[in-house]
Amino acid sequence: MLTSLWRHIVYPPKSVSDTKLSEAFAGKWVVVTGATSGIGEALTHRLIGAKANLFLIARNEEKLKLLCDKARENGCEARYKAIDLRQREKLNAWCKTLEEELPRVSFLFCNAGKSIKRSISSSLDRMHDFDRTMDLNYRSVVALSLALMPSLREADGRIIYTSSVSSRYPFAPGWSAYHASKCAANAWCRTARREHKKLGVKVQVAYMPLVHTPMSDVNETYKNLPAYSADEGACILLKLAMSKKFRYKPWWAI
Numbered sequence: 001m002l003t004s005l006w007r008h009i010v011y012p013p014k015s016v017s018d019t020k021l022s023e024a025f026a027g028k029w030v031v032v033t034g035a036t037s038g039i040g041e042a043l044t045h046r047l048i049g050a051k052a053n054l055f056l057i058a059r060n061e062e063k064l065k066l067l068c069d070k071a072r073e074n075g076c077e078a079r080y081k082a083i084d085l086r087q088r089e090k091l092n093a094w095c096k097t098l099e100e101e102l103p104r105v106s107f108l109f110c111n112a113g114k115s116i117k118r119s120i121s122s123s124l125d126r127m128h129d130f131d132r133t134m135d136l137n138y139r140s141v142v143a144l145s146l147a148l149m150p151s152l153r154e155a156d157g158r159i160i161y162t163s164s165v166s167s168r169y170p171f172a173p174g175w176s177a178y179h180a181s182k183c184a185a186n187a188w189c190r191t192a193r194r195e196h197k198k199l200g201v202k203v204q205v206a207y208m209p210l211v212h213t214p215m216s217d218v219n220e221t222y223k224n225l226p227a228y229s230a231d232e233g234a235c236i237l238l239k240l241a242m243s244k245k246f247r248y249k250p251w252w253a254i
């Protein structure tokens with residue numbers, strides 16, 4: 001009873017009507033990174049329901065194929081790219097082809113991400129943790145945004161970045177790699193917002209609170225805390241993408 005009340009206050013339920021989604025997304029090209037799991041997968045299912053045309057990005061090719069098959073069965077156009085977004089050279093080479101591959105993109109959801117919890121004192125020989133987290137959570141956001149900027153401009157499009165509410169708080173110990181990468185991307189998005197007129201593309205940030213997904217549920221403490229479902233996380237991103245706001249943050253976030 002108390003848990004359910006707490007859940008409703010801290011995580012007020014999120015939903016979005018199918019009609020509104022269809023009006024905003026039907027027939028438009030939408031790129032989703034991290035489409036194979038958690039929030040990105042829920043987002044993909046919602047977009048399939050709205051008859052968006054999808055370009056899905058992640059590493060798990062089998063899952064990407066299944067999602068594209070489902071999208072096509074539902075009358076959407078669908079393509080995918082199986083790529084490890086941390087691999088700079090492969091990503092750079094692919095980015096060069098992107099404008100031709102996708103000449104008009106209305107929405108780019110930069111959602112792929114990885115969290116890592118390890119203290120700095122346990123990371124003395126693990127510089128790769130910092131590099132990899134930065135490459136995925138920050139660098140790939142910038143690389144894809146730059147490569148798709150002309151296509152986004154063509155469609156009066158938007159970039160929606162899945163950040164974390166934890167990046168707005170005094171930083172909890174153990175999360176230095178994650179927080180640094182999320183804050184770098186936040187800073188890039190906030191600057192892009194100030195350059196909106198010149199860019200011709202709107203950039204938005206969702207400071208996401210806890211969402212139950214394979215990523216967060218690895219942590220036993222988080223697994224047992226009240227949180228949003230992956231579908232509610234997707235609704236937060238979709239509502240932001242349909243709004244004029246720059247950011248989503250939970251009501252209780254400073």
Ligand SMILES: NC(=O)c1ccc[n+]([C@@H]2O[C@H](COP(=O)([O-])OP(=O)(O)OC[C@H]3O[C@@H](n4cnc5c(N)ncnc54)[C@H](OP(=O)(O)O)[C@@H]3O)[C@@H](O)[C@H]2O)c1
Nearest residue numbers: 034036037038039058059060085112113164210211213215
């Ligand atoms: N869950 C939360 O509580 C929470 C809170 C705040 C913010 N977020 C943010 O929300 C976003 C989605 O997270 P989630 O909770 O939905 O996690 P998730 O279930 O683990 O999904 C992560 C997605 O990112 C993709 N991905 C991971 N590493 C990749 C790589 N190297 N190259 C390409 N794609 C990669 C994964 O696909 P493959 O494995 O197929 O590559 C998967 O589709 C992340 O940016 C995360 O930081 C989550």
